[in-house]
Amino acid sequence: MSGGQEALREPWDSLRRQREAASFGTWLFLGSEALLFGGLMMAFAVNRVLHGDAFAAAGHETNVVYGTVNTLVLLTSSLTMAVGAEAARAELRKLALVGLSLTLVFALAFLIIKGFEWRDDFRQHLFPGPNFKLQESAARIFFAFYWVMTGLHGLHVTGGIAVIGWITWQAWTGQRALRSPAFEAVALYWHLVDIVWVFLYPLLYLGGRA
Amino acid sequence: MSDIAAEGPIPGDAQPHQGLRGAPSYLTAEHGLAAWFLTTDHKRIALLYAAALTVFFFIGGAGAVAIRMELFTPQADLLSADGYNRMFTLHGTVMVWFFLVPSIPNTFGNFLLPLMIGARDLAFPRLNLFSWYLFIGAGALLVYALVAGGVDTGWTFYTPFSTAYSQSYVMAAALAVVLVGFSSIATGVNFIATVHMLRAPGMTWFRLPLLVWALYGTSLVIVLATPVLTLVLLLIVAERAFGLPIFDPAYGGDPLLFQHLFWFYSHPAVYIMILPSFGVVSELVTCFSRRQVFGYTFMVYAILWIAVVGFLVWGHHMFVSGQSLYANIVFSFLSFIIAVPSAIKVFNWTFTLYRGQITFDAPMLYALGFIGLFTLGGLTGLFLASVPIDVHVTDTYFVVAHFHFIMVGGAVSAFYGGLHFWWPKITGRMYPDVWARFAAVLMFFGFCFTFFPQFIMGFLGMPRRYQVYPPEFQIWHVLSSSGAVLLACAYLLPMGYLAWSLIWGDRAEEDPWKATGLEWRTSSPPPRDNFRTMPAVDTGPYFYHPDKEGPRHDEPEAHQNQGRET
Numbered sequence: 145m146s147g148g149q150e151a152l153r154e155p156w157d158s159l160r161r162q163r164e165a166a167s168f169g170t171w172l173f174l175g176s177e178a179l180l181f182g183g184l185m186m187a188f189a190v191n192r193v194l195h196g197d198a199f200a201a202a203g204h205e206t207n208v209v210y211g212t213v214n215t216l217v218l219l220t221s222s223l224t225m226a227v228g229a230e231a232a233r234a235e236l237r238k239l240a241l242v243g244l245s246l247t248l249v250f251a252l253a254f255l256i257i258k259g260f261e262w263r264d265d266f267r268q269h270l271f272p273g274p275n276f277k278l279q280e281s282a283a284r285i286f287f288a289f290y291w292v293m294t295g296l297h298g299l300h301v302t303g304g305i306a307v308i309g310w311i312t313w314q315a316w317t318g319q320r321a322l323r324s325p326a327f328e329a330v331a332l333y334w335h336l337v338d339i340v341w342v343f344l345y346p347l348l349y350l351g352g353r354a
Numbered sequence: 355m356s357d358i359a360a361e362g363p364i365p366g367d368a369q370p371h372q373g374l375r376g377a378p379s380y381l382t383a384e385h386g387l388a389a390w391f392l393t394t395d396h397k398r399i400a401l402l403y404a405a406a407l408t409v410f411f412f413i414g415g416a417g418a419v420a421i422r423m424e425l426f427t428p429q430a431d432l433l434s435a436d437g438y439n440r441m442f443t444l445h446g447t448v449m450v451w452f453f454l455v456p457s458i459p460n461t462f463g464n465f466l467l468p469l470m471i472g473a474r475d476l477a478f479p480r481l482n483l484f485s486w487y488l489f490i491g492a493g494a495l496l497v498y499a500l501v502a503g504g505v506d507t508g509w510t511f512y513t514p515f516s517t518a519y520s521q522s523y524v525m526a527a528a529l530a531v532v533l534v535g536f537s538s539i540a541t542g543v544n545f546i547a548t549v550h551m552l553r554a555p556g557m558t559w560f561r562l563p564l565l566v567w568a569l570y571g572t573s574l575v576i577v578l579a580t581p582v583l584t585l586v587l588l589l590i591v592a593e594r595a596f597g598l599p600i601f602d603p604a605y606g607g608d609p610l611l612f613q614h615l616f617w618f619y620s621h622p623a624v625y626i627m628i629l630p631s632f633g634v635v636s637e638l639v640t641c642f643s644r645r646q647v648f649g650y651t652f653m654v655y656a657i658l659w660i661a662v663v664g665f666l667v668w669g670h671h672m673f674v675s676g677q678s679l680y681a682n683i684v685f686s687f688l689s690f691i692i693a694v695p696s697a698i699k700v701f702n703w704t705f706t707l708y709r710g711q712i713t714f715d716a717p718m719l720y721a722l723g724f725i726g727l728f729t730l731g732g733l734t735g736l737f738l739a740s741v742p743i744d745v746h747v748t749d750t751y752f753v754v755a756h757f758h759f760i761m762v763g764g765a766v767s768a769f770y771g772g773l774h775f776w777w778p779k780i781t782g783r784m785y786p787d788v789w790a791r792f793a794a795v796l797m798f799f800g801f802c803f804t805f806f807p808q809f810i811m812g813f814l815g816m817p818r819r820y821q822v823y824p825p826e827f828q829i830w831h832v833l834s835s836s837g838a839v840l841l842a843c844a845y846l847l848p849m850g851y852l853a854w855s856l857i858w859g860d861r862a863e864e865d866p867w868k869a870t871g872l873e874w875r876t877s878s879p880p881p882r883d884n885f886r887t888m889p890a891v892d893t894g895p896y897f898y899h900p901d902k903e904g905p906r907h908d909e910p911e912a913h914q915n916q917g918r919e920t
């Protein structure tokens with residue numbers, strides 16, 4: 145069990161238990177996150193039922209090209225994250241670092257693309273306000289959800305970048321043993337960020353185009 | 355005594371040796387500020403929480419004092435209408451999120467959970483410390499909101515008032531509550547993982563003390579309900595800060611959606627506030643009646659039942675909101691269902707007392723007070739869950755009395771009961787018994803004086819959240835405000851004599867109450883690593899008398915600690 149002892153922390157007696165606890169704790173946190181986004185999607189669904197036509201019209205205005213590209217980027221990043229975490233567990237240092245760094249690159253790419261999309265949305269007056277582009281008043285509610293949902297998700301991506309960057313750097317400099325349970329925990333979180341987007345994408349980009 | 359111990363189901367060590375005398379306790383193991391503020395010791399973090407919560411209890415209490423002073427007379431004397439709104443919002447917000455939700459879990463829970471299951475620490479000690487800093491950050495933000503000018507929406511933040519009309523510091527307060535929510539979630543995750551992963555050998559699920567079960571159930575609710583509150587407050591912030599009209603009726607937004615989401619959190623939250631005190635009371639009642647708890651498995655299932663069904667009754671806060679009659683009937687029915695496990699618990703505590711060797715030590719007085727007051731609070735909950743009565747008393751003092759009976763008469767009493775019970779373990783000192791009993795009785799009477807009149811005036815039609823009222827209600831308000839003076843004394847008194855005991859109190863033995871939990875088989879206060887040797891367990895909790903045999907009535911029963919040395 146090379147590298148095992150450095151990764152072991154209080155109050156654990158064995159690395160196996162510690163690893164189990166780290167992923168179990170992360171799953172619990174993900175359950176919490178699921179209710180955060182679940183509540184938001186629930187609120188969206190209620191309004192979609194109340195204002196079906198306005199939501200369809202507004203959904204047509206989102207930028208499906210950016211959205212689709214970003215979906216692909218994020219799904220790929222989940223793959224590289226999985227590779228990175230599994231490689232870390234198997235103590236394949238190089239592969240782990242490559243996987244983690246690629247994940248970082250994709251995550252940043254997601255945010256940059258999202259940034260371009262947000263800029264275009266602004267220019268087209270899709271932010272609910274005085275010059276809002278659409279006529280139906282409930283279209284503003286759709287876009288209120290659009291901004292909140294993509295914003296909250298973007299915050300999660302940013303948080304993900306921070307922790308992935310941190311553990312990658314630690315792995316790089318050797319401060320964190322590759323067998324540390326943190327890699328798997330962070331990977332779990334990152335997959336959640338991905339899955340949330342898998343729900344947001346159809347709600348925001350495809351709903352108005354069916 | 356020895357023959358009884360021999361008849362016990364499995365031999366254990368009823369009187370663990372008084373080891374570790376002179377060895378450093380967790381209090382003296384390390385010195386200096388950093389050893390406190392960067393500690394990962396669950397016991398020290400519990401004390402950090404206790405200090406912070408005390409501050410917030412005073413802030414919230416100050417709000418209550420202002421409210422009760424204002425209500426002495428029917429006219430407005432001290433506060434403007436707006437100032438009054440800000441006072442009751444301050445009181446509610448601080449007391450709910452910055453005192454009651456974290457009170458028992460983050461102090462006794464933090465301190466005792468690892469001890470009671472025979473662990474060295476919580477599963478994630480650094481997360482535990484982090485949650486305290488989140489709490490402090492949230493508290494600082496809230497204090498900023500209050501000092502800058504306060505909030506006037508009530509603790510419920512109803513839209514569209516909170517989004518479109520309120521001129522107060524709603525955003526800062528909402529963000530403070532979001533932050534403190536993350537702190538709760540961190541604690542909840544930590545507790546659940548600890549109970550799953552760190553139980554001592556032999557400590558099976560159905561041997562866990564009921565306080566552990568209660569904390570476990572609470573943590574489940576915290577982890578699953580709090581994010582919805584986070585969400586709904588973030589939506590308010592989005593609407594106020596960026597003009598995103600999610601709940602704005604002018605564009606077809608639905609303010610009732612806010613209420614649904616808010617109560618989807620806040621009804622479970624009332625159980626977050628009361629479940630831990632169920633656990634505390636189960637410990638106290640068994641110990642001071644020297645009885646095994648009546649119906650242990652039912653007590654456990656009742657906790658889990660409450661945790662689950664608590665998510666299904668939120669609509670009883672919205673009977674008059676205009677939701678459909680069918681929804682009302684379903685929510686009313688489910689609210690009756692959820693009273694069943696609470697009633698089971700009251701029933702089982704009562705039966706635990708039956709034929710017990712009851713002594714009226716201070717913790718027991720608090721526990722008995724809890725049972726009575728909680729029962730009244732719960733029963734009036736059933737009144738409120740009946741739609742026709744609720745239509746009559748919605749937003750009156752009847753509701754105020756209902757939830758104060760549970761949250762103050764219940765949860766705060768249990769907090770004080772637990773404080774006295776575990777004080778010797780936490781500090782290593784005994785408090786002065788006579789004073790403690792006096793404070794407990796005073797608290798009970800002060801409480802009844804303060805809140806019972808509120809049932810009556812509420813039923814007669816006195817609405818909540820007004821500072822002026824028709825003169826015919828004055829008599830009840832005067833009773834209530836006078837009672838509040840007694841209650842305030844009863845809350846302050848223990849702070850005095852407990853502080854006194856830190857210096858002049860007798861040294862506590864390892865197991866001063868002859869109780870059975872694992873936390874009593876280590877020194878008082880415990881060492882940094884909790885136990886001399888990690889305990890192993892081969893019996894259930896509460897062996898205050900031999901199995902399948904009632905306690906005798908001539909001499910005190912021998913008790914048997916749940917664990918043994920390994």
Ligand code: HEM
Binds near residue numbers: 696736
């Ligand atoms: C025994 C089961 C219970 C039932 C059936 C019940 C029922 C109700 C109902 C129907 C209301 C709404 C009254 C109205 O607004 O018109 C209510 C309000 C309230 N209850 Fe309970 N309750 C129960 C237990 C609890 C517990 C255990 C707590 C706290 C620890 C609690 C705290 C509250 C609070 C804080 C409110 C008022 C919220 C507000 O409007 O500010 N209840 N209860």
Ligand SMILES: [Cu+2]
Binds near residue numbers: 624667670671
């Ligand atoms: Cu409720």
